[in-house]
Amino acid sequence: MTDPMQSILDTPVIEFCELTSFLHFWLTLKPIKPPLDNALDFSGSLSGLVLYRSGQYQVQLFLLHENCEIKTHCHPNCDSYELAVSGKVAFEVNGHRHEDRALWDAIRVFPHDDHTAYVGAGGGAFISVQHWLNDVKPSSVGWDWHDDDGRAKGSADPVDPNVFYQDTGAVKVPSDYYLPQGMVQGF
Numbered sequence: 001m002t003d004p005m006q007s008i009l010d011t012p013v014i015e016f017c018e019l020t021s022f023l024h025f026w027l028t029l030k031p032i033k034p035p036l037d038n039a040l041d042f043s044g045s046l047s048g049l050v051l052y053r054s055g056q057y058q059v060q061l062f063l064l065h066e067n068c069e070i071k072t073h074c075h076p077n078c079d080s081y082e083l084a085v086s087g088k089v090a091f092e093v094n095g096h097r098h099e100d101r102a103l104w105d106a107i108r109v110f111p112h113d114d115h116t117a118y119v120g121a122g123g124g125a126f127i128s129v130q131h132w133l134n135d136v137k138p139s140s141v142g143w144d145w146h147d148d149d150g151r152a153k154g155s156a157d158p159v160d161p162n163v164f165y166q167d168t169g170a171v172k173v174p175s176d177y178y179l180p181q182g183m184v185q186g187f
Contacts, residue, residue, distance in 0.1 A: 018131055019079050019080070019081065019129070019130075019131040020081075022057045022129065022131060023081050023106070023129045026052060026059055026129060027104075031052050032051050032052060033051075033052050033053070033054075034049065034050050034051060034052070034053075035050060035053045038050070038138075038139040038140065039053075041060075041140040041142040041143065043142050044068075045064055045065035045068035045119075046062060046063070046064050046065075046068070046070065046142065047062070047063045047064075048060050048061065048062045048063075048140055048141075048142055049061050050138075050140070051127070053138055056131060056132045056133070056138060057130065057131055057132070057138075058130045058132065058138040059127060059128070059129050059130070060127065060128045060130065060140065060141065061085070061125065061126075061127050062125060062126055062127075062128060063123065063124075063125050064087075064089070064117070064119040064123055064124050064125070065119070065123055066087075066119060066120065066121050066122050066123040066124075067119065067120065067121065068118075068119050069116065069117070069118050069119070070116055070117040070118075071116060071147060072092075072114050072115070072116040072147060073114070073115070073116070073145045073146060073147040074111070074112050074113055074114050074115065074145065074146065074147070075109070075111060075141050075144060075145045076111050076112055076133075076134075076146070077111065077132060077133050077134050077136040077144050078111060078130050078131070078132050078133065078136075078141055078144065079109075079110060079111050079130070079131045079133060080108075080109045080128050080129060080130045080131070080141070081106040081107065081108055081109070081128070081129045082106065082107045082109055082126050082127075082128055083104055083105065083106050083126060083127040083128075083129065084101040084102065084103055084104065084105045084126060085103065085104075085124075085125040085126050085127055086103075086124060086125040087119065087120065087122055087123050087124025087125055088100075088119065088120030088121065088122065088124055089101075089117055089118070089119050089120075089124035089125070089126055090117065090118045090119075090120075091107055091115060091116070091117050091126075092115060092116045092117070092118075093107060093109055093113050093114070093115045094113050094114055094115070095114075106129075111133060128141060
């Protein structure tokens with residue numbers, strides 16, 4: 001006779017993730033509730049708008065000029081998913097390049113992950129779904145970051161359009177950078 005408790009103990013545990021739960025909430029209801037303060041970010045070739053903020057959770061829409069690059073950096077006070085919206089935006093996270101993503105494809109960017117973005121002709125847009133950490137009040141990820149050069153704030157800088165965006169082919173990346181297929185749905 002098998003022990004009924006053993007089957008329960010052998011069942012894989014799905015780890016709860018606050019950020020993933022917030023992502024599902026926001027994508028299901030798509031509330032738009034910009035705050036009156038700290039909602040806009042204009043830095044060089046990048047413009048950001050907070051679409052939603054509640055407590056330590058926030059959603060930002062970023063628009064980028066064509067042929068620009070966001071320099072490599074990390075956000076130690078923010079855990080996020082970056083969702084493809086429009087244009088040619090290639091993300092690179094910890095050296096793994098993600099190109100030609102479909103609408104609403106999500107890439108996980110953990111607080112200490114080095115990441116960058118490259119934007120092609122015509123510009124691009126992405127949504128950042130965020131959980132702010134370490135008791136830091138949400139503002140803009142464009143105002144709370146650092147890089148290896150010791151800078152604590154920066155902007156998207158123009159780059160040579162003939163050099164920066166190259167189709168390098170698919171790169172196999174760890175599964176924790178992507179939500180399982182079909183988990184994120186569009187409007």
